[in-house]
Amino acid sequence: MFTSVLMIEQPLTTVDVDFVTTLHGDDPVSFVVLMQPRGDQDRLLRAIDDVALGELPEALHEADEPEGEAALGPAAQALEYSLAALRAKGAKAVGQIIEAHPLDHLRAVVDETNADEVIVLTAPHLVEEFFHRDWASRARHKVEVPVLKLFAHNE
Numbered sequence: 001m002f003t004s005v006l007m008i009e010q011p012l013t014t015v016d017v018d019f020v021t022t023l024h025g026d027d028p029v030s031f032v033v034l035m036q037p038r039g040d041q042d043r044l045l046r047a048i049d050d051v052a053l054g055e056l057p058e059a060l061h062e063a064d065e066p067e068g069e070a071a072l073g074p075a076a077q078a079l080e081y082s083l084a085a086l087r088a089k090g091a092k093a094v095g096q097i098i099e100a101h102p103l104d105h106l107r108a109v110v111d112e113t114n115a116d117e118v119i120v121l122t123a124p125h126l127v128e129e130f131f132h133r134d135w136a137s138r139a140r141h142k143v144e145v146p147v148l149k150l151f152a153h154n155e
Contacts, residue, residue, distance in 0.1 A: 001027075002024050002027050003114065004032070005031075005110055006032065007034045007106065008082060011081045012082040020119060031086050032094055033083060033094070034105065035082070036102050037075035075097050079095050115143075119147075121151075122151070
């Protein structure tokens with residue numbers, strides 16, 4: 001069985017689920033999903049990304065998004081929704097919410113599960129990507145398995 005660690009920051013869409021469950025053809029896949037709730041430390045970066053992508057209404061509403069403790073409930077719901085969607089496609093899937101040090105935790109999960117790859121599925125983060133501070137760029141230095149970066153879809 002092929003094991004993928006899947007790092008997400010929002011619920012998986014139908015398109016995302018279809019894509020990640022078919023990456024390896026008909027081979028059975030097991031997913032360990034790591035979900036990080038929104039943090040107030042990245043509010044400014046999210047707003048800059050929204051402006052850079054021409055999504056001005058989203059930039060104006062960044063302050064309305066729940067963060068910190070208030071983001072845990074929505075993150076848990078997003079994780080459960082994503083796990084159910086992966087299981088409905090026939091994949092084995094477990095997951096957890098990662099509040100602090102996601103990349104350190106990623107390394108531990110990759111080692112514990114003998115993962116074959118890491119898939120980072122996020123919205124575009126132009127500022128972080130430009131400076132190679134995005135999850136995928138940093139994960140490549142933390143784990144000794146391939147890291148695939150995919151952009152999440154919106155439904």
